[in-house]
Amino acid sequence: MAVVCMMFVSPAAAQTERVSEVNIYFGKANGGAEGVSFPRGTAFGVELENQINDYLTMGFGFRHESTGVVRATGSEAHISRTYFGGVTKFYPAKRGRVRPYGLFGMGLGGNKFHINGRSQSQNSTMISLGCGVKFDLTKKWSIGPEWTLAYSGGARDYYGNKVGGGVTSKALWFGVSYNLSAQ
Structure with missing residues (x-):
């Protein structure tokens, strides 16, 4: 008696290479709080990104x-x-040498307001939206710009009273990515 096992896999699923990347970002950010707009300053970041499928x-x-x-x-x-x-x-497109993308982020945002040498901190939920594009230089390295808009909740004074609106941030980043999965 023979047992036959069959597995149905679509050609696209069979070819998907799962990718893990480390992204390092540098850029310029500006923003505002309590009706005051602040000029651009420096920005940096690190991110670990894991591929779920060809598009996500x-x-x-x-x-x-x-x-x-x-x-x-x-x-x-x-x-x-x-x-x-x-x-x-x-x-939106399968993995290739030029990869545009949209992003959604959510987490904890810590804001520190510095006024005349004194500072006040405030933590709240942060939401960010953005878009970017990655250009593959080699199988392991890619570069590209990213634009983000981030929002976190309003500030509170030392007694817990809300003293202002939310904090917004617009940033233009330049990223360098290293593919941890490439051979």
Whole structure:
């Protein structure tokens, strides 16, 4: 008696190579809080991205942004932000040398308001949306720009009273990616 085992796999599924990448980002970010717009400052981040299928990756990342300084009536102010959270990227085309994508991220956003040498911290949920494109240089290395818009909840004073609206951030990043899975 013979037992026959058959497995049905689509050609696309059989060819999918699961990819894990480390992304390092550098860029410029600006934003605003409580009706004040802040000029661009420096930004950097690190992210681990794992491919789920040909069109979707999920990962976890860390990003830090520091706006430029606003000077008004003898005061100086700027904001520094740190985000930790999950990131999902949707690639509309199958994996190729040029890969545009859209992204959605959610996590914890820590905002620190610096005014005249004093600072106040505030943590809240952070949501980010964005888009970018990766250009493969080799099987292991890729580069590309990314634009993100991030929002985190409003600040509270030392007594827990809400004192302002949410904190927004717009950032233009340049990323370098290293493929951990490529042979």
